[in-house]
Amino acid sequence: MSLKVLVVDNHPMILKLLANFLEKEGHEVMTASDGLAALSVLEVYTPDIVFVDLVMPNIGGDKLCRIIRSIPRFADLFIVILSAIAAEDDVDYQKIGANACIAKSSIKAIQKHVLDVIHHLANHSLSSLEPVANLEDVQYRTITRELLSSKNHFEAIINNMSEAVFELTPEGTIIFVNLAALHLCSLTEEKLLATNLVALFAEDDRQNISSLLAHPERLPQLLEDNPPTLFNGKHVSLHFLELRQDDQPTIILIAKDISERHEAEQVLLANETRFRELFNNMSSGVAVYEAKDLDASDFIFVDFNQAAERIEKIRKDQVIGRSLLEVFPGAREFGLLAVLQRVWQTGRPEHHPLSLYTDNRLRGWRENYLYKLPSGEVVAIFEDVTARKQAENNLAIESAMNGAVARISRMIISSDSLKDISSALLEELLVLTGSKHGIIDLVDTKTNKLLAMAFSQKIGELCAVQEENGTFVHSPHGLINWVLENKTSLLSNSPLTDYRVQGNSLGPESPACLLVVPALFNNELLGIIAVADNPRNYEKRNLDTVEQFASLFALAAQKQQAQDHIAHLAHHDPLTGLINRHLFPDRLAQAMILSQRHRKKIALLYVDLDKFKQINDAHGHLAGDAVLKEIAARLQGLLRDSDTVARMGGDEFVVILHDIGSKTAIKNVAKKIIDTIAEPILFHETHLMVMASVGISIYPDDDKQIDSLLQKADRAMYQAKKANTSGYIFYEG
Template sequence: MDAVDHQSECRKLEQQLRQLQQEKERLLLLEQDVIGYVRSKIDQLLKVMGTLPLRQEELDDATLLALDPIGIIAESFSQVLEHLKETNDDLVVARDELKAIFNATGAAILVVDENLCLHSCNPLAVERFAVDARQAVGMPLAEAIPDCYGLLSRSFLEDLVTCQQGERTIEMCFRDYCYSLVATPVRDSNDHVFFYVLIFSDITERKKTEDSLIEAETRLTEILNTMMAGILIIDPTNHQIVDVNHMAAKMIGDTPDKIIGSICHRYICPSADGQCPLTDLNQVIDNSDRILINRSGEAIPILKTATIIELNGKSYILESFIDIQARKMAEQALRESEQRYRSLYTAMKEGVAIGELYYDEHGVAYDYVLHDVNRAFAQMLGLSEEELINRLATEFYGEVPPNLHILDEVVKYGIPKEYELPLPKLGKVFHVSVSRPEKDRFASIINDVTASKKAQQEIERLAYYDTLTGLPNRVLIKDRLQQAIAQAQRSRALVGVLALDLDHFKKINDSLGIGCGDQVLKVVADRLKGHVRQGDSVARMGGDEFVILITGINAQNDIVTAAGKILDLLAEPVSIDEHELVSTGSLGISMYPTDADDVDLLLKHADTAMYQAKETGRNLYQFYSPDMNARAFERLFLDSDLHRALERDELELYYQPQIDLVAGKVVGAEALLRWNHVNKGQISPVVFIPLAEESDLILDIGNWVMERACLQAKEWYDQGYTELRVAVNLSARQFRSDLPEIVARVLRETKLPPHLLELELTESLLMERPELARTILNKLRDLGNHLSIDDFGTGYSSLSYLKHFPIDRLKIDRSFVKDLTVDPDDAIIVEAIIALAHGLRLNVVAEGVETEEQFEFMRQRGCDEVQGYVVARPMPAAEFGEYLKQSARLPEQHAR
């Protein structure tokens, strides 16, 4: 039983209940009338009996007379009671039936009184609305089911209570269900509403169906509106357009609302008399050329299809059409494209050949013929196009074509292929790309790669040789080493692998340019090639690294002799332009089979030994030993840690005081870098500075040192030490054209007076590129910085050059100071340096002064300043600050 049947049955039972209720009320009124009448008669009888002195016989007669009408009334009263009982029984049965329907109905039912307080509800209402029937009875509906009550509109509730006429219907959704709510008032005999029955019929599925239909209709509309074809739906009875999609409206040039309702022949395929040729439903058009008249009256050729469709039980004509004008334009464009293709085909440099395979009765390809070729392909073969077209391939080759099987695979399976086609008779090689344009046919693009093949062979040759020096490269030397090992295994001989790296080669590149460096590499390569024996090999591994392979030796001494000669060769000066350079080298040596029997390991061990030679002192050779690996790994890890030292704040500056021997006070401090490694403790700059100089890390460290030293000097300046210089050493990598800008930025950011910053440079750094050095130093002098030559006397020692540089002071190297009190030569050199420097108006600083005798020597010879352990060791900034407070002047024994 559906919701409508339930509502109808409920209404019938309500009507029966109402009638029975009215009948019961009528009988109750009748009963009350009878009882009142009897009571009045009894009262009259009692009055008579109380006032008349009757005999017993008379009394009995009088009683009988009085009881006669009472009996009649009693009989009637009894009948009324019986009828009332029957009516009440019917009412109970009707109520039981109504209750059964009430509880079993498929609709949720709420019964509320005239004040909208809950009177009762059926089990489905309890389930759907989560109502506690026992507690909710008597509660206002707004409290019993607040969620549901909140969905009822105010107007619906007001109409229900105030109007009290007929049913009220509303649709609502609540807790995953949709309902049709019918509210019916229940009235008593006086037509007074004492209950409202709210029947919630479940319409969830119907709503889903309706939503699905709406969604489907929306999707269909969207599909129609996104189609590239115009769509019209026409009523054949009156030729009116009932629907139109966006494309049709666009082509017609009007809005859909103006098009709908108009006659179709106004726009599409009118006949000569202006009438549409579609006059009935039997005419179906499939891809027929027609004319569309747009709003402007322009005739547009279209390709139209008309079919019959059914909509809501009625037949309609669906016309779809596309603009043939666009297709014709495309066809014209295609023709033009084909013409361009033909022109390109004729003029293109690549050869083109289109042909067809011939098959025998067993499906085996035995020949092919060319149906079309372009001029380029004919010229590749030295023939005319006419000589190739329609000519069998066997006639051209004089045998089965060598590419027949490839063409057969492409034609059979349709998979494009590329292959090389050598033509020995012509001395040519073709690269062919072939595809299948249609059945049994092939199309080939041909390139003459004869020249490129020769070039490729040359490239392959160059792949094994270094282009700069002409020496074998890494690939070839490894192959030769592998062959040498195999030969040595058979002959039980030794093989020596020498890894060579030029010393300080980077300085040549940095100072004189890469071109000069390349010339040095060529000279070295020529010397090595001219030195090695026949059967030995020299290879360039890259950069300034070489490998010398020595074979057929029986003792290690043979390697020692060869290594010594190589170092002697390298030590000879190299003349490049006006420069005469000395480029020494470091050699690392590994031996087969002593050190390894593997190519890569032998090369690796030789490389490890070479690095050990560099660390030991350069310009020497070093044989590999197993403990070198540990040192190499240690060096690798140290290099890795150094890259993180700045981030971890492991670097620190120490300061060593410089004493003015005339004034007897501290006038400067040299900033010396220290590395406080988190695991290894303090690491000497001698160890880590060379590592930093091998990469750009030295630039970051150098800038950090300059910034930190200037910040510290500014702090001392603010404390009153207004004439205290701080000296910072510059590395060769820092001495670049942008150095003045970097120094200016640091001074600007730290606010240190420029004259309190002293920059120390080495002689060799200045003399590598003197013109650039002069330019940079002049800019630094313009900033106001002091400039000094560090370790003077260990490099070029050319005062004739130095007079052209804006230098303030020279620092005598500690190697001359160390033995000057016992070595007369050192003493003479120091005296000469002091005298010559003063002659050039330069101050002199002696570093490494460690004894009182050395101190006294410097003071007596007129040295301006000293620095060394005799005065103070290098110390952290905080300790140096305390030193300044306690050492405003020299101790008495150091005073002049």
């Protein structure tokens, strides 16, 4: 039975292999590399079954499943999760709308379980499917869980932001939203994802939003003065930012609901006359002026309410009858005198925007609304917004901080390189803390040196950063060394005299002020971040900012360590440390290429241990493991650096000898291998003895194909084993 199949996976090799396999089985196959591409395919294609990876860019698999289930014509579509994290206990594929789940492992295992699902679907026997297929072939679940925990951590940061966050494609298609965005739009995630941003706005604002998206060179851009309106009637301020990841641009939109403020401003303007009549009952400061002369060179106070007395810290009787410039000598520089003159001359009300007033007595932020009465007097309604200005500054800092955290978090989630993350992180930190210089280091536990992942020139000079084999390194000293030893953050606005320097500062060119923070993960010191030379002294909030970014850097470093560990485990034998059967074909292929280039032969020696089973039976598997580790060490010590030794499984090893000139040279190596292996191995005061049989094939004489060459060496080894001489035999066709 031929089925229509859609395969969605961001791994191009899995996508290609699975598509080719299903097509050979007689099925019609369409593919997509991410959730957004899959939705485009589903607009014109109706499959019988969909295989979906979970972790993908541009809409992940879990969100894709929910979107598909929200489309009526796909209500009965059979969806299968195909993912490496399917073995995790908290992955509930049914909750996201999937019908079955297959854990990723080897491609053969995947193919087997894919056919099994298709067979059950064709035969209407779905009830007999396993809850999660292929679990027996999944490994390293603890590491996977740690990576998922890191991903969930960063998603939690974004979802706890008060501002609505949208990630868009360059065309404006929504590919990510946080919880605040769902609340702002009053829509579910399934309704928002894959929707074009323009469709969320009222008709009058769509052209402006479309024009902005069509010109990314204008970004970043803030729309706040004339706030656009959403389809649900909410007025919002919009902050558009461009984000580039591996030359793949996306747009980050941070939106904030300002409906209440907007409506309040409109009400204030609409009811200006009423507020004039309520002069004495207003909580805002109110001053009434009349022109001093026909030229209005100055203005005389006619009235002054109680709120004005409180705000300006002066009594009414000290003001009435006196001129503006006499009572408030800074009014000309403040701009109020010019506004009074214009309102008096034109009769049109004006808003004197938020400005800083200062004289020898007063200092504070004021916002004024001015209009002319029919009597010719000018009224100024004003507010002391010093506290609001400070709050706005703090909010701007917090918003910038949240935006920076979101950008760095997305880089970490997207598995950008640690160097790129460090460069972006340092750039953000210098702006947020107002610092001129900075450095981000990774601790090298083997050498106790610091690996400089990103640094500015002056700090690099002060720390004596040097390049070694393409890596920038330096030794910790001074206050940096103190932080490393104590695992404690440091804020110093006088580094040269700081008691913690202990006579070892950064030198005569030490910075004027310094912040140094350790990057800790589960109390393990992974790195250090330092910024220096703020034009003003550093404050506690600057330290808090650096500490938050140090946590991000520690998470990025820990994630890289986990990824490196996974990569090593995937290609190396955990017992002996040798390359395993999965990496061996790649090493042999490289050897063949070099052989062709240099016109040299290579030899393949298939080594099998004799009497190994007896050691396991007599002394246990710990003894067998000790023997295998010792044999691996002896083989590595026997061979040249250019040669390769791999453990193929059990007690079988394969050796690749490069640049072989003659069979005599191969014989000599084979004899050394046999003799070396035959030497006794001490285990718990017991001498264990094993022998070896070696089968040899030669490239290109015996074969030019990897599998065939290995099989022929294996066949020769069995001939040597049957000869029962613990010797070696060359393959003979």
